[in-house]
Amino acid sequence: MxxxxxxxxxxxxxxxxxxxxxxxxxxxxxxxxKIGGFLYLPLLSLFALGYSYFSSLQITLQAGLITAGHAPIAQSGYFFIASGVNFFALLYVIFTTSLFLRKKKQLPLAYTILLAGGVALTLLDLVCTACLFPSVALGYEQIMPVVRRILHACIWIPYFRYSVRARKTFIR
Structure with a gap:
């Protein structure tokens, strides 16, 4: 010694x-x-979320154009409104991704709003679908996206708020 x-x-x-x-x-x-550790997972989820909103935008716009003049105005109007919401959600995902890649201090708040807004939009979509399309039964395929979004938010919102890695990468 x-x-x-x-x-x-x-x-x-x-x-x-x-x-x-x-x-x-x-x-x-x-x-x-640099971005490292578990921060690669929310970055990948941003790209997956962007693809999800883009494909949803495409599907709802196509459904709105097909049903225009053939279905009740509330149903075809819903598809056009959903297309607009998906478009603005896609723009917000692109904005959040740019904050993430530029490592801006606004990212934790923007990402939290994105996740909480995604849960709210998914729940609103589920309620509107149940009200406007009574023939569509609520089942596993309608409920699981809500559950996935809630779990995703429950994991990543606290991570961005309390993680030392996220705080030092984005807030400094």
Whole structure:
């Protein structure tokens, strides 16, 4: 044994640090400058969400054009309104993705709004579908998107609010 006191050092460059840190200030800046860790999963989910809103926009617009003049005005109007909502949701996903890729400090709030709004839109769509199309029975295929969105929000909203990695990457 040596009589030298124990020193805490950076795991990258061996500079002396306090006991509760892993990196020195320089290495920490380099480490958190890039997107890493679990942050790749919400980035991938943004691309999947964008594809989902785009395909939903295409389907609802096509259904609206097919039913125009053949179905009650409330039903065909619903398809056009849903197309508009999907279009603006797609634009918001693109905006949120750009915040994510540019690592802006507004991202945690924007991502939280995106996830909470997605849950609300999915629930609203489910209620409107049940009211306007009584022949469509509520089943597994209608309920599971709501459950998936709620689970997704329950995981990623707290991660963006409380994670050290997310805070240091986007807020600094």
């Amino acid at each position: 040596t009589d030298a006191p124990f020193k805490w050092t950076c795991i990258k460059c061996d500079n002396e640090i306090s006991q509760y840190q892993e990196y020195c200030a320089e290495c920490e800046e380099k480490q958190y400058r």
